[in-house]
Amino acid sequence: MALSTEINFKSTVTNVSGPSNAFSSKSFSMESYSSFLGTDLSWDPNLTAGLIKVTSPLGITYNNTVTSSPDITSVSVGFLGTDINLSTNTVTNTTLPSNIKTGDPIVITVGGTGTIFAIPNKTLVYAIVVSSTSFQLASTVANALSGVPLSLSYTSNPSCKAVSIIGSAPMPVNSDGEILQGNYDVEVTLFSTSATTVQSSRVSKFSYNYYSPKVKLSSSYSLFNPAYLTSIDETNYTKNSSFSANTNPLSSSIVFTLNYPQGLGTYTTNYSTLTTSSFYAGSPAIHGLVFNNEISYYFSGGTYGDGAVQTLALYIDDYVSCEDHINVYKDSSSCDLYCCLKEANSRMVAAEGTGAYPGLRNDYILAEGVASMITLAFNCGKSVDIAKLMDQFQKLTNCNGDCGCDAPDPVAVIAIGTLPGVVRKEDYAFSIASNSYQSNNLIGLSWDNGDFLLTVSGKDVSSDLTNSATFNTLTGTVTFTTTQAIGTTLSWYRLKV
Numbered sequence: 001m002a003l004s005t006e007i008n009f010k011s012t013v014t015n016v017s018g019p020s021n022a023f024s025s026k027s028f029s030m031e032s033y034s035s036f037l038g039t040d041l042s043w044d045p046n047l048t049a050g051l052i053k054v055t056s057p058l059g060i061t062y063n064n065t066v067t068s069s070p071d072i073t074s075v076s077v078g079f080l081g082t083d084i085n086l087s088t089n090t091v092t093n094t095t096l097p098s099n100i101k102t103g104d105p106i107v108i109t110v111g112g113t114g115t116i117f118a119i120p121n122k123t124l125v126y127a128i129v130v131s132s133t134s135f136q137l138a139s140t141v142a143n144a145l146s147g148v149p150l151s152l153s154y155t156s157n158p159s160c161k162a163v164s165i166i167g168s169a170p171m172p173v174n175s176d177g178e179i180l181q182g183n184y185d186v187e188v189t190l191f192s193t194s195a196t197t198v199q200s201s202r203v204s205k206f207s208y209n210y211y212s213p214k215v216k217l218s219s220s221y222s223l224f225n226p227a228y229l230t231s232i233d234e235t236n237y238t239k240n241s242s243f244s245a246n247t248n249p250l251s252s253s254i255v256f257t258l259n260y261p262q263g264l265g266t267y268t269t270n271y272s273t274l275t276t277s278s279f280y281a282g283s284p285a286i287h288g289l290v291f292n293n294e295i296s297y298y299f300s301g302g303t304y305g306d307g308a309v310q311t312l313a314l315y316i317d318d319y320v321s322c323e324d325h326i327n328v329y330k331d332s333s334s335c336d337l338y339c340c341l342k343e344a345n346s347r348m349v350a351a352e353g354t355g356a357y358p359g360l361r362n363d364y365i366l367a368e369g370v371a372s373m374i375t376l377a378f379n380c381g382k383s384v385d386i387a388k389l390m391d392q393f394q395k396l397t398n399c400n401g402d403c404g405c406d407a408p409d410p411v412a413v414i415a416i417g418t419l420p421g422v423v424r425k426e427d428y429a430f431s432i433a434s435n436s437y438q439s440n441n442l443i444g445l446s447w448d449n450g451d452f453l454l455t456v457s458g459k460d461v462s463s464d465l466t467n468s469a470t471f472n473t474l475t476g477t478v479t480f481t482t483t484q485a486i487g488t489t490l491s492w493y494r495l496k497v
Contacts, residue, residue, distance in 0.1 A: 001238070001488075002040065002199070002200050002201070002386075003198035003200070003202065003306055004038075004040040004041065004201065004202060005202070005304075005306060006034060006035075006038040006039075006040045006041045007032075007040075007041065007188060007200060007201070007202040008032070008033040008034050008202075009030040009031060009032050009033055009034070009188060009202075009204070010030065010031040010033060010105075010313065010315065010432045010442045011028065011029075011030060011186065011204050011206065011302065011312065011313070011314050011315065012028070012029045012031070012314075012315040012316070012317055012376075013026075013027070013028055013030050013171060013179065013208060013210070013314065013315070013316050013317070014026060014027050014028075014029060014214060014316075014317045014318075015179060015210065015316060015317065015318045015319075016212060016318055016319045016320070017230045023220055026170070026171050026173055026177075026179050027168045027169060027170050027171055028052070028054060028168065028169050028170075028171050028184075028186055029166065029167065029168040030052070030072065030166065030167050030168070030186075030188055030204075031104065031164075031165070031166050032048075032072075032104065032105065032107075032164075032165035032166070032190075033105045033124065034124065034165070035077075035107065035122060035123055035124035036122035036192070037123065038181035040200045041190065041200060041305030043069065043191070043192035043194070043195070043485065044073055044109065044122075044194075045074060045107040045109060045122055045163040045165065046076050046109060046161055046163050046385075047069035047074070047184055047192045047194055048072070048073075048074040048163075048165050048190055048191075048192065048193075048195045049067065049072055049073055049074070049190075049191060049192075049196075050070055050071060050072030050073075050165075050167055050189050050190040051064045051065065051066075051067070051070060051071055051072065051187060051188075051189045051299055052064060052071040052072065052167060052168075052169035052186065052187070052188060052189075052193065053186070053187040053188055053189070054169055054172070054184065054185075054263070055169075055182075055184065055185040055186070055187075056171075056172045056180055056182065056184055057180055057181070057182030057183065058172060058180065061140065061170075061171075061172040062170055062172075067191065067196040070167070071167040071168060071169050072161050072166065072167030072188070072190065073165075073166070073167065073323075074164065074165045074230045075097040075099070075163070075164045075166065076097070076161045076163040076164070076167075076473045077094055077095060077096055077097060077161065077162050077310055077373070078094075078159065078161050079082060079091050079093070079094040079160050079161075079162070080157055080158070080159060080160070080387060081114055081116065081154035081155075081156070081157040081158045081160070081433075082157050082270075084116075084152050084153075084154060084377055086152065086153060088136075089136055089137075089149045089150065089151055089152045089159070090130055090134050090135070090136050090149075091134060091137070091162075091172075092133065092134045092136050093097060093133060093134075094134065094135070094162075095132060095133050095135060096129065096135050096162060096164075097164050099166060100127050100129065100135075100164055101127070101129060102127060102128050102129045102145065103126055103127070103141050103144045103145050104126065104127050104130065104161045104164070105124055105125075105126055105127075105164075106124075106125060106126070106127050106137075106163060107122060107125075107162075107163040107165070108121075108122075108123055108125055108137070108160060108161070108162055108163075108211050109121055109122055109160060109161045109163060110158045110160050111158060111159040111160065112156065112157075112158050112159050112335065113156050113158055114156035114158025114159075115154065115155050115156070115158060116152060116153070116154050116158060116160065117152070117153045117154070118152060118153075119137065119150065119152070120149045120393050124140065125150065125453045126139070126140060126141050126143070126144035126145060127162075128144050128147060128149055128416075130425070135162075135212075136149035136150075137149060137150050137152070138150060139279065153475050156324070156480055157460050165190075166312050167188075169186075169252075169345065169497075172233045173223040173252040174210075176270065178211070179208065179210075180208075181208060181209050181210075182207070182208065182209075183205070183206075183207050184204075184205070184206055184207070184208055184210075185203050185204070185205050185305060186203065186204045186205075187201055187203045187204075187305075188201060188202055188203075188204070188259060189201040190296045202304060202305070202306065203304065203306070204303075204304060204307050204312060205206040205303050205304070206301070206302035206303075206307070206312070206396075207301075207302075208314075210239065210297070210316050210317060210318075211358075212318055212320055213239075213295075213318075213320055214235065214320075215233065215235045215238060215291055215293070215320050215321065215322035216229050216233070216234045216235050216236075217232065217233060217234070217289060217291060217322055218231070218232045218234050219231040219289065219324065219326040220326075221279060221326065221328050223330075223413060226280075227277055227413050228275055228276070228277055228320045229258070229275070229276055229277075229287065229326065229328065229428060230273065230274065230275040230276075231256070231289050231291075231324075231464075232272065232273045232274075232328065233256070233272040233273070233291060233293070235293075235320070237249050237252075237295065239297060241402070245428070247297055247298070247299060247432075249295040249297055250297055250298040250315070250395075251295065252293060252294070252295050252296075253270075253293065253295075254269075254271060254272060254291075254292070254293045255268065255270060255290075255291075255292045255293075256269050256270070256271065256272070256274045256290075257266065257289070257290045258274055258276065258279075258287055258288070258289060258318045259287065259288035259289075259290065260279070260280060260287060260410075260474070261280055261282065261287060261410045262288050262410060264280065264410070264473070264474065265472070265473075265474045267474075274289075276414075277327060277413075277472055278412070278443065279412075279413055280328060280412055280413060281329065281330035281410065281413050282328065282329070282330050282408035282410035283329065283330055284319060284327035284328055284329045284330075284390065285328045285329075285330070285410035286325055287325060287326050287327075287328060287329055288323070288324075288325050289322075289323065289324040289325060289326065290321070290323050291321060291322045291324075292320075292321045293319070293320050293321070294317070294318070294319050295317075295318050295319075295320065296315060296316065296317050296318070296438075297316040297318070297350035298313055298314075298315055299313065299314045299315075299316070300313050300314075301314070302314050311366050318377045327390065327391075328410075328413070329386055329390055330410075332355060336375065337371045337393070338401070339395065340367070340394065340397040341364070341367060341368065341371065341397060343397060343398070343399050344360070344363065344364045344367055344396070344397040344398070344399065345396075347360055348360040348361050348364050363396045363397070364396075364397075365483065366396050367393055367396040367397045370389055370392055370393045371393060373385075373389055374386060374389045374390060374393065377389060395435050412421060412443070412444030412473070423441040423494065424438055424493065424494045425490065425491065425492070425493050425494065426441060426491065426492055427490070427491045428489070428491070429480050429487060429488070429489050429490075430435060430485065430486055430487065430488045430489075430490070431486065432486060433483050433484065433485055433486055433491045434483065434484055435479060435481075435482065435484065436477055436478065436479045437477070437478045437480075437481065437484075437490055438475060438476055438477040438478070438497060439476050439492070440476055441494075442472065442473075442478075442492065443473065443475065443476040443478075444473060444476075445473060445494070446473060447462070447471040447473075448471075448479060450495055451495060452492050452493060452494045452495055453492065453493045453495060454469070454471075454478065454490070454491075454492045455490070455491050455492070455493075456480075456484065456488060456489070456490050457488060457489055458489075459479075466482075467480060467481075467482055468480070468481050469481065
């Protein structure tokens with residue numbers, strides 16, 4: 001095996017697997033930035049395979065020497081000269097490998113007697129992904145990210161391939177399942193599958209001292225005008241490393257979901273702040289929160305082991321998540337408070353004359369005071385305080401509010417302090433063929449419970465077997481199983497206030 005400075009590769013550590021990550025375990029991955037125009041790497045890039053050896057703070061923790069089961073493989077897609085749109089310098093009718101993103105390296109092979117000007121055979125270029133079936137080529141990463149493609153032309157309709165060379169190996173973890181901190185040497189060996197004994201290798205050296213950010217959500221709501229429910233990601237994503245200080249994520253992909261109570265639907269955003277005016281109140285109405293964030297960091301400071309004067313990048317891909325909930329209380333119902341106070345009182349009376357009595361009596365007196373504060377908080381419009389006070393009240397009374405009192409289903413929130421005008425009837429004529437109709441005046445109503453009557457062309461939809469529909473109370477949307485033709489008339493009548 002020969003050491004070769006012709007080998008160049010991007011190093012990425014995947015710390016936690018996520019839904020879009022290319023690797024499903026905590027791993028090291030490489031992406032080749034090598035051209036095949038030298039003396040060591042001179043074979044057909046499409047035949048490239050390779051092995052990885054990981055030396056960690058514990059010593060050698062991974063070392064694959066089996067060329068028939070390589071860690072590194074090549075993935076390619078073919079295209080012809082006639083697939084190139086010369087006016088836009090775009091390769092069309094061709095889908096790049098799914099792992100390729102704009103700025104990623106690919107090697108272009110040019111076969112037959114034809115040529116592609118600006119790209120000699122086996123030249124390294126960088127992808128600009130235009131669509132799912134088209135791409136451009138750039139001479140540098142910067143040009144690719146800036147959208148500056150190479151000017152392309154060809155002769156004799158050459159048969160070409162765009163080749164991506166990638167691989168991965170597991171990283172060692174400690175007893176807590178975290179990747180071991182410390183210094184690493186990762187050796188990458190490349191060879192042609194047609195001559196597996198002719199091998200070239202290079203070592204990447206880097207220090208790993210990364211920990212996942214701990215997600216922190218801050219949630220609140222208001223039942224008073226303007227009503228809102230909000231949850232904010234207050235996580236500190238700034239990371240320090242031996243490479244560079246105060247590094248923020250290179251990229252972030254958020255999915256932030258609010259699950260309404262009792263299966264009433266969901267609301268999702270891709271931002272770090274989730275805010276909606278459509279939510280429910282109850283005693284309490286429990287709203288679930290699920291926060292997921294795929295993040296990628298870029299650190300600079302690694303080196304090659306052969307002493308080349310070249311600063312290497314280390315990328316870290318991570319996936320952090322958090323599940324939480326927020327309780328929304330409808331009002332200071334005397335039933336909700338009474339049933340918990342009754343339970344606390346019964347326990348206190350039963351313990352009279354025992355050592356537990358003083359503590360239970362003290363909790364009962366405090367709970368009475370908190371119950372009064374809850375009523376005052378509603379009167380003053382302090383919704384944020386209500387949730388905290390209710391949690392305190394339930395801890396003092398050792399009661400979750402479900403102690404035999406009637407607990408009505410959650411209701412859609414209408415802001416306290418507003419007097420909404422009740423719209424009792426709407427008529428609509430379809431101006432385009434469609435299978436859906438939406439009205440804000442239907443939000444929060446229940447079709448199943450008979451809150452409104454819906455007719456199409458004078459027929460009650462609930463009993464029309466040829467034109468059935470479903471209703472989404474969160475959005476006020478009626479969706480029909482058949483498309484309504486232009487000119488079809490729809491009417492709805494509100495039956496309950």
